[in-house]
Amino acid sequence: MSGSTQQATPARYWSLLQGLLERAAGYARSILRSRHDAEDAVQQAALRGLERFSTYDAARPFKGWWFAVLRNCCMDVLRSRRPAADAAVVEAIAAQPPGEEWEELATAIARLAPEHGEILRMRYFGELSYRELAAALDVPEGTVMSRLHYARKALADELNRSER
Amino acid sequence: MTKPIEPRELSGLIDGELDAARALEVLQAVATDGALKTELAELKRSDHAWSSAAAKAWFAPKAALPSPGRRPGRAAMTAAGVLLLAAAWIMPKLVLAPAIMVVVHATALAITMAVLVSTAGNVETSGAASR
Numbered sequence: 001m002s003g004s005t006q007q008a009t010p011a012r013y014w015s016l017l018q019g020l021l022e023r024a025a026g027y028a029r030s031i032l033r034s035r036h037d038a039e040d041a042v043q044q045a046a047l048r049g050l051e052r053f054s055t056y057d058a059a060r061p062f063k064g065w066w067f068a069v070l071r072n073c074c075m076d077v078l079r080s081r082r083p084a085a086d087a088a089v090v091e092a093i094a095a096q097p098p099g100e101e102w103e104e105l106a107t108a109i110a111r112l113a114p115e116h117g118e119i120l121r122m123r124y125f126g127e128l129s130y131r132e133l134a135a136a137l138d139v140p141e142g143t144v145m146s147r148l149h150y151a152r153k154a155l156a157d158e159l160n161r162s163e164r
Numbered sequence: 165m166t167k168p169i170e171p172r173e174l175s176g177l178i179d180g181e182l183d184a185a186r187a188l189e190v191l192q193a194v195a196t197d198g199a200l201k202t203e204l205a206e207l208k209r210s211d212h213a214w215s216s217a218a219a220k221a222w223f224a225p226k227a228a229l230p231s232p233g234r235r236p237g238r239a240a241m242t243a244a245g246v247l248l249l250a251a252a253w254i255m256p257k258l259v260l261a262p263a264i265m266v267v268v269h270a271t272a273l274a275i276t277m278a279v280l281v282s283t284a285g286n287v288e289t290s291g292a293a294s295r
Contacts, residue, residue, distance in 0.1 A: 026222035039225040101217035124218035130181045141181075149175035156210055 006058060013053045016062045017046060024070055027125040030106040031074045041077045045070035064135025067126055071118070071136070108158045116151035123148060169193045174204050178211055 006012060021042060028038035049069045056065050105124070109117045122128045122136060133144045166189050176182045177190050194200045 022222045022224055025225040026218065029221050029223070030218070035223065042225045100220060102219075102221035105214055105217045106221070124214050125221055130176075130179065145176050145181065146172045148179075149172035152175060152207065152210070155214070156206070159210075 008053045008056065010050060010053075013050050017049070017066065020063055020066060023126050024067070026102075027067070027121055028070060028074050030102065030109070030121050030125045031071075032077055033103070033106065037077050041070065041073045044076070045073040048073060060135045061129070061132040063126075063128060064132035067122060067128060067132070067136045068138075071122075108155060108162060111158055112151065112154050115147060116154050119144070119147050120151050120155060166193075169197075169200065171203070174200070174207055177204070178208050 024042050024045070025035075025038050028041040029035060032038050032041060045066065049066050052069065056062065102125075106121075109120050112120070119133060119137065122133055128136060130141045130144045130148075133148070134141045137144070139147075169190055173182060173186070173190050174194075177187055182190060194204050
């Protein structure tokens with residue numbers, strides 16, 4: 001762990017991670033649309049983060065750093081799904097409209113530009129602050145404010161369109 | 165002179181991400197500008213709805229994560245148990261008070277049970293992690 005006098009011990013890592021798991025599970029669920037896959041992704045991210053904890057810069061927010069690890073794990077889970085199984089999931093989602101509010105939100109977010117979808121998922125499902133978002137997305141905080149604002153407006157347009 | 169308000173700062177305001185002085189300037193501008201007021205009200209309403217919708221996706225994952233707490237090493241616990249059992253065997257030969265023998269026996273039994281429980285817990289955790 002660079003940039004700090006605190007040591008990069010596993011105990012330190014787990015203590016930083018403890019409060020993040022529920023938001024992390026919700027964030028992964030919004031991408032993967034499966035509670036089981038979300039649990040797998042969170043577990044993979046927890047272990048991968050531990051392996052890479054020595055590279056974490058303690059001057060930056062831990063949550064932002066770890067959510068970037070989690071996002072990559074979610075992408076790995078998506079890539080590892082078999083195409084046939086994926087197609088079946090897509091068909092099932094298309095045939096049956098989302099049943100819960102969060103699914104409706106996740107479906108609308110999925111229709112946005114990737115950079116808008118990414119920042120909205122982290123903001124709403126992960127509850128990341130601007131500083132944490134800047135660390136996770138590797139952009140300045142000013143860019144976070146602009147991107148989030150335009151993403152929100154795009155989301156409002158998307159939800160209005162789907163209601164009509 | 166106050167810097168003009170940028171639309172993105174309305175998002176910054178509802179997220180609580182503006183510094184206090186700038187937040188006050190934005191609020192003063194909103195109070196005198198009907199268009200800004202309407203936009204801020206819409207952003208606030210949808211932000212609240214989306215935040216509460218997203219919160220319904222949260223759950224506690226059943227990930228098999230190792231415990232961060234420090235526990236005494238299994239070898240140290242086993243050694244302590246063996247020493248106490250040995251003491252329990254030797255003490256009657258030394259004709260000590262029966263009360264002391266009872267305490268020593270009970271302590272040895274408790275430590276042995278703790279080792280067994282700890283071993284069972286580790287087997288379960290490693291089994292879950294390998295799944």
